[in-house]
Amino acid sequence: MPERAAGGEAPEPFFFPKPVLVMSSCLDLQPVRYNGEIIRDDFVVKLRGFVKVVPVCPEMALGLGTPRPRILAHAENGAMELFQPATGRELTHDMAAFSESFLEGLSGIDGFLLKSKSPSCGVSGTKVYRYREGGIVLRKGRGLFAEKVLEKYYFLPAEDEGRLRNRELRDNFLTNIYAAADARVSLGRSAGMKDLVAFQSRYKYFLMAYNQKRLRELGKLTASYKKGDDFRALVDEYRHCFLEAIRRKPSRKQLVNALTHIFGHFSDRLGGGEKAMFLKLLGSYEKGISGIHPPLSILKSWAIRFGDKYLLSQRLLDPFPEELYEEGISL
Numbered sequence: 001m002p003e004r005a006a007g008g009e010a011p012e013p014f015f016f017p018k019p020v021l022v023m024s025s026c027l028d029l030q031p032v033r034y035n036g037e038i039i040r041d042d043f044v045v046k047l048r049g050f051v052k053v054v055p056v057c058p059e060m061a062l063g064l065g066t067p068r069p070r071i072l073a074h075a076e077n078g079a080m081e082l083f084q085p086a087t088g089r090e091l092t093h094d095m096a097a098f099s100e101s102f103l104e105g106l107s108g109i110d111g112f113l114l115k116s117k118s119p120s121c122g123v124s125g126t127k128v129y130r131y132r133e134g135g136i137v138l139r140k141g142r143g144l145f146a147e148k149v150l151e152k153y154y155f156l157p158a159e160d161e162g163r164l165r166n167r168e169l170r171d172n173f174l175t176n177i178y179a180a181a182d183a184r185v186s187l188g189r190s191a192g193m194k195d196l197v198a199f200q201s202r203y204k205y206f207l208m209a210y211n212q213k214r215l216r217e218l219g220k221l222t223a224s225y226k227k228g229d230d231f232r233a234l235v236d237e238y239r240h241c242f243l244e245a246i247r248r249k250p251s252r253k254q255l256v257n258a259l260t261h262i263f264g265h266f267s268d269r270l271g272g273g274e275k276a277m278f279l280k281l282l283g284s285y286e287k288g289i290s291g292i293h294p295p296l297s298i299l300k301s302w303a304i305r306f307g308d309k310y311l312l313s314q315r316l317l318d319p320f321p322e323e324l325y326e327e328g329i330s331l
């Protein structure tokens, strides 16, 4: 039987550990762009109040200064390279060396928020020219630093501010950085079996939405522990496997499936009109007509009404702090 709270009482607020994000310095932090400017982005300004920032400007780290002549990404020799046409300086090797050493030195981070379109930081939209002097654009891709980030930290969320103007990508990014921060803190050095089981319990429906196969694998991994085993190794494996499992954004269908399972907890205690209203909202979400926040809120209100502590503990119903919803960053 799920644990019951007094029906109708406000639930205990979640504790959300602050995500630690590596962020491009020019995103509203320092005027380090090639033209000496800073990027103003409303979402980044809001988010900065909720996260701990590790700033980085790879081009400044190479000693290029600001303002500086532009550098370009090109593929004249096949692979992507960086070149500064005004000075004739080849930067590929230096950028790769800086990126590797900087990324190697990081620990305890939960994700990356980088500057779009940049030949260094762009996670998307970076122009890759055919020739090193510019001219014809061969394709759009990633910057060199971002490429190294995605290679080494493929299991952590990494986005740029341009992609985060898309509401679904933004909400998925917020969900992932808060889940990564929770995994880092809850499954840290002092975690015991009780912490692991509690973590697994509150991510049940979350994982059901993201990756059902991994949900089962993670359950088996926890159950495989025997007295005398290396518990720390097990927790580290669990955390890595968890982060890999939530890497890909779930489809609307996957989310609808998980929410339908939660709905199943209450369906025999609801009136026909309530059920019809919920299913209509869920259908609108699945068709892309509306966001997921309305059906999520209804499920949460029923969990409060029926005093279901187990469901109120589910991260799928509260993926990131409510204040971010209030700022208009809603699902």
Ligand code: SF4
Binding pocket: 024, 025, 026, 027, 032, 033, 034, 056, 057, 058, 059, 060, 115, 118, 120, 121, 122
């Ligand atoms: S995009 Fe990256 S390299 Fe360019 S100014 Fe911003 S932080 Fe520096």
